[in-house]
Amino acid sequence: MSFLVVHDISHTYFTEKTATTALEHISLSIDQGEFVSFIGPSGCGKTTLLSIIASLIQPTEGTVTLEGKKMQAIHPAVGYMLQQDYLFPWKTIEENLFLGLKIMEIDTPEMRASALSLLERMDLKGTEKHYPNQLSGGMRQRAALARTLATDPKILLLDEPFSALDYQTKLRLEELVWQTLKEYRKTALLVTHDIGEAIAMSDRIFLFAAKPGRLVRTFLVPSELRQLPPFAARQHPSFSELFQFLWKELDSLETTY
Template sequence: MNVLEVKNIAQKYQAENGETIAIKDVSFSAAKGEFISIVGPSGCGKSTLLSIISGLLKPTDGEVYVNGSPVLGVTSHIGYMLQNDNLLDWRTIYKNVLFGLEIRKIKTPENVARAEDLLKKYGLFEFRNNYPSQLSGGMRQRAALIRTLAVNPDLLLLDEAFSALDYQTRLTVTDDVYGILKQEQVTTIMVTHDIPESISMSDRIIILTQRPAEIKEIMPITFDMETRTPLSCRNNPSFSRYFNHIWKELSIYE
């Protein structure tokens, strides 16, 4: 069974000049541990689609299922990360990581132990008593990811999650995040406007048309290498072929 099933999603809005169709008949699925990116022209409805998958927005038509259960609203089965890490400046990194467990009222000894294990596994345990302002942008993003993973979501949604970082930090962070998500086998859907980022991190890329957004193509991404990382993908000969294809598909909307 797939972790995520998106079935015939459509979204319409009432405007002064009539009905506006934002998304039209979008369907796809994601398997356990799969990383899928969604790209498309600016304003085509990528973030709207992510809001529907997360349960924050009810679609006009269609259904979303996570592990076979319908998504009818915000649920602990889905984690959501935005471009701002949203760490609380007055709480230590340790208390920030536990914050999700607290607000969901699942701060059990087992879940706290899992959060501590994630901090240790991904190099932040020695900084657990530091405050967010004392950490680099990359470390803050790692802490935000650990906070999200601590509640053990079945599905992770990333909405331009790295766009606030400078270019060099962004390259390092995508390597970090990719390694964590693959090791933890977390199914991930990422919306991004950055084509190289989508290629370097994804197992598949969904290319959307301009509004109303429909799926133009679902593109498998494979690299012939023993150990794949986002940074190594950028240096692979196949990278430019993928980039040129996606660029061509999107440039017709410029």
């Protein structure tokens, strides 16, 4: 049985003047330990879908099940990472790191120790007592990743977490996230508009179209790319092949609508 199943999700946003269909009949399933990406033009509802999976929004129609159980309220097995780090500037890195533990009421010495080891894994040892504004953008995003992983979620939702970073930092962070998620055997779902990033990081890619947001195609990343960490994958000959292919697909979607 699949780990996460999205079943026939539709969602409509209402305003005083309009009702916008953000998502229409989306169904997909993700296996445990799999890394998948959502790509598509802006307005295709990929972030909405992520919010629905995180139970931050209730869909107009359809259900999401995790390990066979329907998700209704915000689930501790789901970790969510935003576009920017959103570390709380008035809390130290350590306080930020333990925030999830505190709110979920699992603030035990063991959880704290594993959170601190995550911080070390992120190469941020020694920054515990620092405030976020003393850290660089890349370091802050790494601290945010540690904060998300600290509560030990089973599935990680990544909402364009690399888009606000400069290219070099982004490549490094992709590498680190990929390694960490493989190491801790996490399932991950990445929303991105960067085709290269999607190919380099994921096992499967879901292509969405806009107006109304819907799932168009699913691509399986060839196994030789899946094995490789993102930076090495980018160098592989079949990377550019897939890139071209996806580029054309995306391009045709954007010109038709």
